[in-house]
Amino acid sequence: MSQTLLIADDDPALAQVLARALGRRGFTVSVAGDMAAALALVQAEAPVCAVVDLKFGAESGLRLIEALHRHHPACRIVMLTGYASIATAIEAIKLGAVHYLAKPASADEIVAAFERQNGDAGVPVTAQPLSVERLEWEHIQKVLSEHDGNVSATARALNMHRRTLQRKLAKRPSPNPPPRV
Structure with missing residues (x-):
């Protein structure tokens, strides 16, 4: 049985490429291109995993992480952004994301991020x-x-x-x- 996955990204080309790649990896994918569509999917479905863009149109993907975590606490959320910063990474994790990846990230990197359960104390400084x-x-x-x-x-x-x-x-x-x- 495949896992349900929400992709929330306002870049339709990237969202479709990710949807196809993650679909080939066994996920049943829903795509939202704006906050209203994403929130509607959060209400209608119970995604097991989600990929959320930080700059989600005129809004912040952090708000979507908060809503996802509130409605589906077990959802494995990965924030994906081209505007990575320490402050937003910290906030994403505090709000319930399990990982934070900078674009470009491959589908394999995203799947690996969903599967990671713990931090890595061996990350080089x-x-x-x-x-x-x-x-x-x-x-x-x-x-x-x-x-x-x-x-x-x-x-x-x-x-x-x-x-x-x-x-x-x-x-x-x-x-x-x-x-x-």
């Missing part, structure tokens, strides 16, 4: 500090989280023009370069 660009991104994400995703309030708290903050949020920080050997 890098000796290289975060780049200035990454530190700025993390700070903005922390302040944004403190203001419940309100961009205007976050801009005021950062003493930054709202449009400047919106431009920064539209960009993804580049990952730290690999350490030189």
Whole structure:
């Protein structure tokens, strides 16, 4: 018997690719392209697993994680995002996600994330500090989280023009370069 899976992503191409790939791995997949459709599926179905995008249209996928966890506490939720930050990873886990993956992630990585039961104390700790660009991104994400995703309030708290903050949020920080050997 296959497991039911909800994919909540506002990128229809990515959602369909994931749906096909996870369907081939034995899941019965439902796809939601916006928050209203996702919440309706949460009410109508009892997904065993869910893949939730962080930037879900104009809304935060964190709210969907909260609703999923409230209605289906046993649901294995993986947050998938192209806008990864420490603040959102922490909030996703606190709200009930079992894993947090940065895009692009393969279907195999997503299935492995569903199956992981415990953390990995053996994850290597890098000796290289975060780049200035990454530190700025993390700070903005922390302040944004403190203001419940309100961009205007976050801009005021950062003493930054709202449009400047919106431009920064539209960009993804580049990952730290690999350490030189």
